[in-house]
Amino acid sequence: MYTDSQIVLGYIFNSTRRFYVYVANRIQRIRNSTQPEQWTYINTNLNPADEGTRSIPASRMPKSLWLNGPEFLKECPDVICNNPQVEFPLIDASSDKEIRPEIQVAKSSVSDQEPFDATTLFEKYSESFKSSYKACKGWHKCSEHKEQSAKEEATRFILLHVQRKHFANEIECLRVHRKLPRDSSILTLTPFLDSHGLLRVGGRLNKAPRSCQADNHNPIIIPKRCHIGLLIVRRCHVKVQHQGRHLTEGSVMSSGYWILGRKRLISSYIHECVTCRRLRGKLGTQKMTDLTVARITPFAPFTYVGVDAFGPWQVTTRRARGGAANS
Structure with a gap:
């Protein structure tokens, strides 16, 4: 079996670290049916599965990897099977979110003879x-x-x-x-x-x-x-x-x-x-902004008019369960 994912190969060959449930269940199904030694790496350019998920011109289909497979598979079976098997390590295990972090526990004992500060x-x-x-x-x-x-x-x-x-x-x-x-x-x-x-x-x-x-x-x-x-x-x-x-x-x-x-x-x-x-902190004071041009420049009377608004005003009255409600 071949795969172009070295991360997956690291998961399959792993025997020291633990995974979270999603990855652990799938790796267990793979190892129940196959042995890690049966898996090896194939380059992405030689992987027929890539052409099965990508669009290629019709003129290239007769010579595509999807129909013919990579060239090294046409070699003698003994040459393929006798290739030395290598173990694939985990890729960046410290930052992989699918790998459970390692927890180290230290145990110390204190006797009566040891000084206690x-x-x-x-x-x-x-x-x-x-x-x-x-x-x-x-x-x-x-x-x-x-x-x-x-x-x-x-x-x-x-x-x-x-x-x-x-x-x-x-x-x-x-x-x-x-x-x-x-x-x-x-x-x-x-x-x-x-x-x-x-x-x-x-x-x-x-x-x-x-x-x-x-x-x-x-x-x-x-x-x-x-x-x-x-x-x-x-x-x-x-x-x-x-x-x-x-x-x-x-x-x-x-x-x-x-x-x-x-x-x-x-x-x-x-x-x-x-x-x-x-x-005991000091109270904050608001610094007033500059006066507007309309308040410091002479104009004709009633050129600018300001109105002080107050409220709220009661506009409507409607019936409610507790009586009348104003809004």
């Missing part, structure tokens, strides 16, 4: 602080199955990894009861480690009754230029209904977080906030 993960996939601790549940097994406790434990897990990445030296000094380095950015905050190992701002309310003890008395320290800090600012800014820097900063503090450089971080975020830019 939570901050890098959240910078790539997290858009809000809520989605951060939801994503964290996939890697961190919470001890309790209750939603609130799972949320709190996942939040602590995120903050612990953030603080260990940026304040590793300070945390180690506090664990061994040493003084913090003089060049530490949190030296003036008198930090301490709580029962969960989180760095908190020190203060004068440590001996207050437990009922009065709140997170905003000893807020959790968040490092400067941290993606988690940006997510916290974003959540608090939405919480106060985009009310500006002062209310956003107050919401951050009341939530129990002390973000280093928070004023600049909040101001830069509000400057880029699309909702705030829309609410």
Whole structure:
């Protein structure tokens, strides 16, 4: 069997890629009746089928390929059958719409011994602080199955990894009861480690009754230029209904977080906030066009007359199901 379509030959000889239903059914019917080795390529100029679908002069009909066939078919059958068979590859398989695309799946395993960088993960996939601790549940097994406790434990897990990445030296000094380095950015905050190992701002309310003890008395320290800090600012800014820097900063503090450089971080975020830019944008003003020649050139009285139109005017009244309808 011969065909002048190298694309079809690639489909018939293919054994690695999959096709969509339309092509797959027809290729399967061809391979059920024939073998791929029985198919070969014929040039378009030697294909008799082309002359069967094209108009040719009557004088050429006696010598046409449609009636006589190509010359190589008149050779010895052994010569034809003993021609070396070649495999025809797929033509431009990457852009062929009839071929299903190849999907590569990568599997990776994370063990407890391998380092886990939570901050890098959240910078790539997290858009809000809520989605951060939801994503964290996939890697961190919470001890309790209750939603609130799972949320709190996942939040602590995120903050612990953030603080260990940026304040590793300070945390180690506090664990061994040493003084913090003089060049530490949190030296003036008198930090301490709580029962969960989180760095908190020190203060004068440590001996207050437990009922009065709140997170905003000893807020959790968040490092400067941290993606988690940006997510916290974003959540608090939405919480106060985009009310500006002062209310956003107050919401951050009341939530129990002390973000280093928070004023600049909040101001830069509000400057880029699309909702705030829309609410506080300047009103557009329409620039008036030039006056027409009729209004600035002297003419005889009533040469040009202008009329102010108003309406709508009620022209007709017709009956309707609900009564009279005017138009």
